[in-house]
Amino acid sequence: MLSEFDLIKRYFQRARPASDRTVLGIGDDCALLAPSPGRLLAVSSDMLVEDRHFFAGADPFQLGHKSLAVNLSDLAAMGAVPLGFTLALALPAADPAWLDGFSRGLFALADAHGCELVGGDTTKGPLNICITIFGELAPGQALRRDAARIGDDIWISGTLGDARLALAGCLGEIALDADAQALAATRLHAPTPRVALGRLLAEGRLAHAALDISDGLVGDLGHILAASKVGALLDVDALPAGPVLARQAPGLRRRFTAAGGDDYELCFTAPAANREAIMAAGAQCATAVTRVGRIEAGPGLRLADGDGAPLRMQLQGWDHFSDR
């Protein structure tokens, strides 16, 4: 029988801190970090619950990846450089195979971003994964939701909708062939946080506002519009669809790019004068960036098709307390 302390030691405590920013890691009442002088600390928490954010029986390696990825994505959306994270884990049982897979998926992504596990908690309970992540950035560089300005372009990183398409396949809403389902599912289960792009946008002061798209573009962009007290025009046919979704019917493509969910791409606004620099930043970190609309004075979000004609779509963002 694996005890709580054995579990932490075997799966989560590593030989030495990965970074000299960590003065004291796992094993005391608190971890101790040494932030860089003069920089701001960015903090975000995400909680993933079985049957809500992932299916029971989800692959533990992918779950370890995704749990950290959604948090790294929040740092990316702020333009912050990852420092470290805490992990609080409620588990129905201390299952060695699950813990091995989960911790390997978690650390593979953590190591790729130089982001160290510094502490946390483990307890028995219905499966629940709560990560709090820390990053840092220079004052004045943060990509805040309230910073969009009239006339800004609206940009999207990567592609949208394949995660929602994979979910639709899992739920039997649509039928995909096995290879297409498997390809789309990589976007659902192993999203890529756009940390390097966010950092380039912040450090180069290329963008004004940003957020990461987790609940669907239309709903999430609405948060930027509300916080910045502006409106927007969005060219729905310009939205970059994931490779699997791109082969689906236009109606589905519009719906899942505009309001899919679980994309973990960045949506950001930037002055037109920065277009070339933004394309160069995207190229530098091998991340596609696509212009999809502009910020306007009139309140609300207007959707248009590729010809600029108004589009009426019934779209809804994700709400964790609705039963959709």
Add this chain to the structure above:
Amino acid sequence: MLSEFDLIKRYFQRARPASDRTVLGIGDDCALLAPSPGRLLAVSSDMLVEDRHFFAGADPFQLGHKSLAVNLSDLAAMGAVPLGFTLALALPAADPAWLDGFSRGLFALADAHGCELVGGDTTKGPLNICITIFGELAPGQALRRDAARIGDDIWISGTLGDARLALAGCLGEIALDADAQALAATRLHAPTPRVALGRLLAEGRLAHAALDISDGLVGDLGHILAASKVGALLDVDALPAGPVLARQAPGLRRRFTAAGGDDYELCFTAPAANREAIMAAGAQCATAVTRVGRIEAGPGLRLADGDGAPLRMQLQGWDHFSDR
């Protein structure tokens, strides 16, 4: 039907940051904090699960208090000054009465410690409360578990065992009269984090090692001994029992003070030369401090009675993956 955003706005988002350390609070991808130059950041996470850490139907005001108290207690055990915290909350439903009580209990304690809620997450799921707390302290002042030295006194703040006694009453292990049960239960449901004492011990460099007692003194002290590679002699009859436990039979008193659990008192070690200064620090923050043993070279923990005679007791620390 309360949406996720309404819920956050109504119960958790307050008009303005409580502290000028918070550059950006709830509502963006990350919160932004401005740590004091040259100080270390202390970080801790605790996850509370229904039926594991509290009973189903627990009073939400007390639960809000306790959820933050156990985290503040971790800062206290490090000697850190609270800055802020994130709250991730999984709820079976958005129940206004529960949210009102929980948020009031949480903020009452947060305000008492100038510790601001800066961000978090809410989702639907089995009730789970995960708080990550941030504090700061000067380099070299942290009360680490590995810092006990041979010859140190061992000290305890406050009193021990009433929380365990209340649990025993709830579980029907013992019978207490209603008033005694109610009094002991305040220690179980509304522990007092010893933040001021921890800070005085750290800033005055009065103590070497410290931790907070959450899983029972004997087990938790064992972590100091292991990390510091020392042993200890503990005078079990010197352990300060809570007012309700103090009236119980000596055997029960010994057992619940030595290995009760849920005490959230500090156990710390300090050189004998600091005895007067430690008593003065306790008086300054109105927290009793009691000497209960000493750190020795020989490995392991030896228990003695009030006459110094060896005591043999079957005691066990709390392990979240055992089914005790």
